[in-house]
Structure formats: C-alpha cells, structure tokens
Amino acid sequence: MKVCESLHIAAVYERAARFDVISNQFDFLPLTYSRLVATPVVTTVHGFSSERIVRVYRAYDDVAHYVSISDSDRHPDLTYAATIHHGLDLGQFTPGAGDGGYLLFLGRIHPDKGTHLAVEVARRTGLPLVIAGVVHDEGYFRALVEPHVDGSRVRFVGSVGPTERDRLLGGAVALLHLIDFDEPFGLSVVEALAAGTPVVATPRGSMPELLRDGVTGFLVRDADEAVAAVGRLSAIDRRDCRRDAESRFSAARMVDAYEELFERIVAGRS
C-alpha cells in the first residue's frame, strides 16, 4: 500500500505555501495533488513504469513543468520545461590512465545491456574484459556470459563499491556499452567519462546525447563496428572525456540547471 508515500506527499503539499517551487522526483502520485495548491510543481520524469501511468502525466500536462532526463526520453504526448541530465559528484572519480589494458563492462548483467556482445568484442580484439555488475537475468548470465569467464581473459567481479568502481574505470582502455534498448540515461557512461575513459556504445536512447562520437568515444551499430572502434581508441584523448564530464555531467551543473528552471518558472508566474 501507499500509506507512507501518500502521507509524505500530503505533508509537502500541506506546507506548499512555504515553498517557491515543489520539486517532484517521486513519480505520478504527487501530480494529482498539484492543482490544489498555488505553488508550482516541477516533475522530473524518471521513466514510465507502464503506459497506464502516462495517462496521469497527460492529465496534468497543462499545469505541470516536466523535466526529462534526456531529450531521447521525452514522451510525444507531454510538454517539457527542460531536459536536465544527471550530474555526478566528480570527487568520486579520478582521471585514470587506462593502463590496466582491459576493456570494461559495468552495469546490470542483462541482454538489454549487451554483456554477451562485450564478451564477443573483447575476444575479437584480443583484449581482456572485466565484467562488473549485478546479475539481473540469471539464465542469460549462465548461458551466454559465465561460460566465457576464465579469470584472466574474461573476469567477473560482481557488484563493486565506489572505490573499486573508480579503480576499474580508471584502468580500462574503454567502457563497452553495447545496449539493445533505448536507455533513457546511462549513468555508467558518464561515470566512465569522469574517469577519463572513452565509451564504445550503441547509438540508442540517450547515447548520442551523452557521447561525442570520435571525441569521447564511438557510436557503433554492431560488433564489427565495435571491434573497429576499439582499434581506433588511441585517437581519443582521455583528457577530453574528463573535461566533457566536468562541463556537462557534474552535480554542480545539474543543480545550476534546476535553479535556472525554478527561477524561470517563478518569474513566469509573478
């Protein structure tokens, strides 16, 4: 049941007059209170758990100020006030030299994420692969990933904390992000950039927004192109990756973008 959730939402709205703006990061339910207060509500759409939920977003489109987390994630039926990409605490990421000599897969082990393609690309390039992440599809892992894990050419290290993640990213020659779905945002992609590590990714979902093709990585359509891209990694200056993370994916930049939006909305109402 939604006991705690609804009490939490109500507590904010009952104090609405104290706030210039209410920032909703809490899905659709807060929208249904939003016409009952004068305070503007900014709703960041973190994804639609089902098509049924879009109905609520549509019903409040005229009063809502929607924020998309990437341009690619915008729903055609909704009006958006801004796209604001996620920002990282860059202090958690150290620019690395990529001197571990391995390719890295970082994320959930699931067909959507293309773990098996990373294995294939690593094998064909002759580079070792490190796989880090939680197994999200056990059958997929057993059938298409685990048989290749040998502890040297392909290593599986499971879930990693921030320190180990930073070390793994910094040592990787590239992150392989060969997704097979329209990912709304790729946190591991911008984390790699923050560590100075280029990314080889499929141009689906938010990837063309997050990566500068040929500058911070390569957008590739299949395993053949991914293999070729790994061969051209020396063309990427790792400092450009880190610089791009600093200018486009820092927490400070995200906060500035939200503040600008809030100010614009408040000014528009006065």
Place this chain on the structure above:
Amino acid sequence: MKVCESLHIAAVYERAARFDVISNQFDFLPLTYSRLVATPVVTTVHGFSSERIVRVYRAYDDVAHYVSISDSDRHPDLTYAATIHHGLDLGQFTPGAGDGGYLLFLGRIHPDKGTHLAVEVARRTGLPLVIAGVVHDEGYFRALVEPHVDGSRVRFVGSVGPTERDRLLGGAVALLHLIDFDEPFGLSVVEALAAGTPVVATPRGSMPELLRDGVTGFLVRDADEAVAAVGRLSAIDRRDCRRDAESRFSAARMVDAYEELFERIVAGRS
C-alpha cells in the same frame, strides 16, 4: 497501481468548491488531500485492511469527520462524528411466513462465519439446513461442510441472486449467524430481518447492535445455546423483525442519517 483511483480522487478535490460536503467511501487515500481544500470531508470507515492504514486515519483525525458502520467497529484512537448503519432497499425483501421449515446459512463459507456450527445446530434440532453463499475457504468447505451436504437434511445452493435470496430468507424459520469474529456489520442479518426472519447469532462485533435479543432473534454463546434458541423461535413475532428492519435498516433511514450529519457539519462551520 493506483492510476485511476488517484485521478478519480483528484477530480473530486479539484471541484471541491462546488460541494458543501465531500462524502468519502473510498478508504484512506482521499484523506491525504483533505487539508488542501476548505470543503469538509466526511469519511465512512468501511474497515481497516491492515493496522498500517490506521496511521493515516490518525493523522487526519483532527479535521476528518469519521462515520463508523457500527458502534462496535470504532477504533479507540479515532474521533467519530456518527455511527450510521447500512440501509437496505426494502422493496427487494418480501415479509415471509418462514413456512419452508428449514434453517438458513447465508454468507461466505468460511470458519469466521461458523458454517460448520450451523450444520451442527441443524443436525441437533432435527431441522433441515440450506447453505447459500460463495465458498471462501475451500479446505474448510471440503473438510467440515461438504461431507454433511446430502441434498435433503443439508442442501448447498451456492451463490444466490436477489430473487432467490428473498425466497430463501422468507421461507426460513431462522437465519443461523454463528460467527467467530468481530463482524463490523452483518448485511445478511438485516436482510433476514427485512424478510421477517429471526436471527440466531453469536454476540460478537455488531451483533448486539443489530439484533434485539428475544425480540428479533437470539444472541447465543455456543452451539448448546443455539439449539435451545431454535426451540424458542415460536416466541418471536416475525412482524417485529420486519418492523425493526423498516425502522432501523432502511435505505431511507440511512440517507436521513447522512443528511443530518452533513447539515450538522456545514452548520458547525458557518
């Protein structure tokens, strides 16, 4: 998900200024919108699906106008504006002569409802029993009820519609309602009264409120007392049962009670 439910609730609150009072028969979620509008909200508590939900009712106790469906169903932590018993459309119930010569069980087949006790009491009184209702506990039905069903001394007729229910009630010498839980309200009990049929019931939950012991039925503590009560049914005037239903459990009486409450609340605020 609560997509339709929350849109429905919001639609009422967004039009709150058009109403003198909002009557909420829709559980806890509407409470969480109630401080955001000036219109008073009257909430009928039809039961607490879990103790966690009481937390929401408690949080709105100061502004809510709670209606209990019986005095017995009041929660000690809450403040109530009124108890309003359910009302029946009495046109659906014909005063019957009880000339079928059988006892009746009407309700869910479940240990809480004492179906097995009705079987025992019927057997000991030598009267046939008709069991009508949906099987809610299959194991219980198979073990303790079905073995006694023989099509003559004990008949099981399953779920019945309004016409068949009226006929069954009117022909019964009594309804056996030997419950083993604190039932907040017993619809089948007042339906029996509407058909002129006395009720033999355990004095739990709302039963002492719904029945006038010795006038419209008997309150009994166990099977022995139930058997004795069946022996005294000739002391009950079936017209008293119908009259009690007419004066205390009609839809018109329920509507009057709600109107009085609404008027009292509106007057109290002006």
